[in-house]
Amino acid sequence: MKKFIEFMEKYFMPAASKIGAQRHLVAIRDGFVGIMPLILAGSFAILLNATLLDWVPFFGFLRGINENVLWGTFSIMTLLVVFSTGYNLAKGYGVDGLAAGLISIGAFIAVTPQAHGDAGGGYIHNSFLSATGLFTGLLVAIIATEIFVKLTKRNLVIKMPDTVPPAVGRAFAAVIPGIASVYALGIVAYIIATVGDTSLYDLIYNTIQAPLLILGQGPISAMIAAMLINLFWFFGLHGANLLEPIMNTVYLPALLENADLVEQGLVATNNITRVFFDAYVHLGGSGATLALIAAIFIGTKKRKEYKEVAKLSLPNGIFQINEPMIFGMPIVLNPILFIPFIITPAVLTLIAYLATVSGLVPPTFVAIPWITPMGIGGFLATGGNIMGGLLALFNFCVAVLIYLPFIKLADKYGQDQYGEDRSKKSTSH
Numbered sequence: 001m002k003k004f005i006e007f008m009e010k011y012f013m014p015a016a017s018k019i020g021a022q023r024h025l026v027a028i029r030d031g032f033v034g035i036m037p038l039i040l041a042g043s044f045a046i047l048l049n050a051t052l053l054d055w056v057p058f059f060g061f062l063r064g065i066n067e068n069v070l071w072g073t074f075s076i077m078t079l080l081v082v083f084s085t086g087y088n089l090a091k092g093y094g095v096d097g098l099a100a101g102l103i104s105i106g107a108f109i110a111v112t113p114q115a116h117g118d119a120g121g122g123y124i125h126n127s128f129l130s131a132t133g134l135f136t137g138l139l140v141a142i143i144a145t146e147i148f149v150k151l152t153k154r155n156l157v158i159k160m161p162d163t164v165p166p167a168v169g170r171a172f173a174a175v176i177p178g179i180a181s182v183y184a185l186g187i188v189a190y191i192i193a194t195v196g197d198t199s200l201y202d203l204i205y206n207t208i209q210a211p212l213l214i215l216g217q218g219p220i221s222a223m224i225a226a227m228l229i230n231l232f233w234f235f236g237l238h239g240a241n242l243l244e245p246i247m248n249t250v251y252l253p254a255l256l257e258n259a260d261l262v263e264q265g266l267v268a269t270n271n272i273t274r275v276f277f278d279a280y281v282h283l284g285g286s287g288a289t290l291a292l293i294a295a296i297f298i299g300t301k302k303r304k305e306y307k308e309v310a311k312l313s314l315p316n317g318i319f320q321i322n323e324p325m326i327f328g329m330p331i332v333l334n335p336i337l338f339i340p341f342i343i344t345p346a347v348l349t350l351i352a353y354l355a356t357v358s359g360l361v362p363p364t365f366v367a368i369p370w371i372t373p374m375g376i377g378g379f380l381a382t383g384g385n386i387m388g389g390l391l392a393l394f395n396f397c398v399a400v401l402i403y404l405p406f407i408k409l410a411d412k413y414g415q416d417q418y419g420e421d422r423s424k425k426s427t428s429h
Contacts (some may be wrong), residue, residue, distance in 0.1 A: 020237060022261040024408045026088070026244040027085050027137060027142070028068075029245045029248075031081050032248045032252070038073045042069060044367055046066075046383075048066055051205050074131070076130070077130050078129050079105060082105055082108045082137040083104060084101065085137075089204075100145045103178045106186075107181055108141065108185075109225055112124050112128045128201060132205070134253055144185055147181040147323060148180075149177075151181075152173070153205045156180065157173040157177065159173070203235050212249075213253060220351045223346040224346075226348075227342055227343075228350045229345070230345055231342060233341075234341060236333070249272060251274035251276070254273045257269070259367075263312075268321065269363070273363065273365070275364045276356075278370050278372070279364055279378040280352035282370075283320075283392065286326075288396070289325040289326070289331070290374060292337075292340075293405055296309075298404060299408045301381040303338075303411045306329070310325075313359045313407035319371040340403045343401050343402065351395055360391075362385050362388070365382070368380050368427070378392035
């Protein structure tokens with residue numbers, strides 16, 4: 001174990017740190033975080049439609065209001081992400097974020113296929129603006145913002161006198177970079193449509209997005225993703241943040257597709273969604289550390305410091321916050337807890353997947369705040385289905401059983417993460 005840790009510290013951690021600080025991935029991550037209030041607003045509307053409005057006919061008048069909310073949230077999901085990603089990427093470069101976000105939206109609309117009505121006017125089908133256009137939107141936002149940033153930093157801008165109000169000066173400064181960005185993407189889309197007889201959207205969707213979404217629905221890929229999050233955490237890196245761009249890009253469209261199907265009265269088809277992991281796998285935080293807390297209370301007799309850390313971490317763990325356990329136990333670089341910490345999310349992912357595929361539990365289709373307590377999250381994510389909550393509780397019990405023998409081992413031999421017997425040290429003073 002010591003050699004493994006030394007190897008990972010030498011080769012794995014530097015690479016992981018670079019990935020975590022990569023400018024574009026950070027922008028995508030912050031872009032999704034920025035639109036979270038709107039995602040939750042749309043999810044609340046779907047939850048009301050699937051529960052209260054069906055249970056109590058009197059509240060049926062709210063359905064029309066909820067449809068308006070969905071139109072302003074889920075139906076324009078890609079537009080929201082495009083703006084937010086372009087904004088955050090430009091801010092990372094120290095350039096005008098507002099201009100970059102608006103230009104990113106313009107560039108995205110420029111490459112999006114248009115249909116033509118009977119009157120001759122063009123319009124864009126809302127499927128391109130919802131989550132199905134997410135990959136295209138992210139790529140366009142990054143390219144458009146990169147062009148905007150590079151031209152701005154090379155001073156290819158219109159400079160106004162100091163007497164001009166700052167807002168006006170920034171607007172004129174963005175003119176040349178903005179025109180170049182939108183035209184560049186418009187030209188690319190035109191060439192693809194002319195030469196390839198397809199659209200940039202279809203090209204990206206068919207070659208990148210669709211295969212990734214299919215791959216993401218497999219249990220193996222989901223288990224690997226859950227384990228990778230914890231592997232990063234084991235070395236002190238925020239695994240959830242590191243993989244957030246990938247998790248959202250692959251699994252958020254699956255969640256929104258399920259929500260749309262349920263809203264139409266159809267059956268949700270995606271077994272694994274973004275909220276699937278929060279509801280059934282990250283019970284108390286990455287690694288299901290709420291179960292670790294329970295295992296400590298059950299299996300610890302000698303190590304009083306374990307129970308003290310568990311007591312202090314319990315209130316946070318109930319709301320899915322586990323940094324006190326990660327760094328207080330600690331789990332970081334702790335060879336005794338390495339195995340259960342890594343395999344627990346894989347086991348819970350597989351159990352939840354099998355329960356969903358078998359029809360025992362309906363697929364998740366409602367986005368919930370990640371701080372939603374265990375059990376409640378599964379109940380809400382499945383639209384108020386009690387089986388979702390029971391599955392979360394079952395997974396919790398499984399996680400406790402996985403952690404328990406390792407906690408008893410640590411308690412019996414009194415070893416810390418470096419293999420040293422601290423209980424013997426304490427008796428020598």
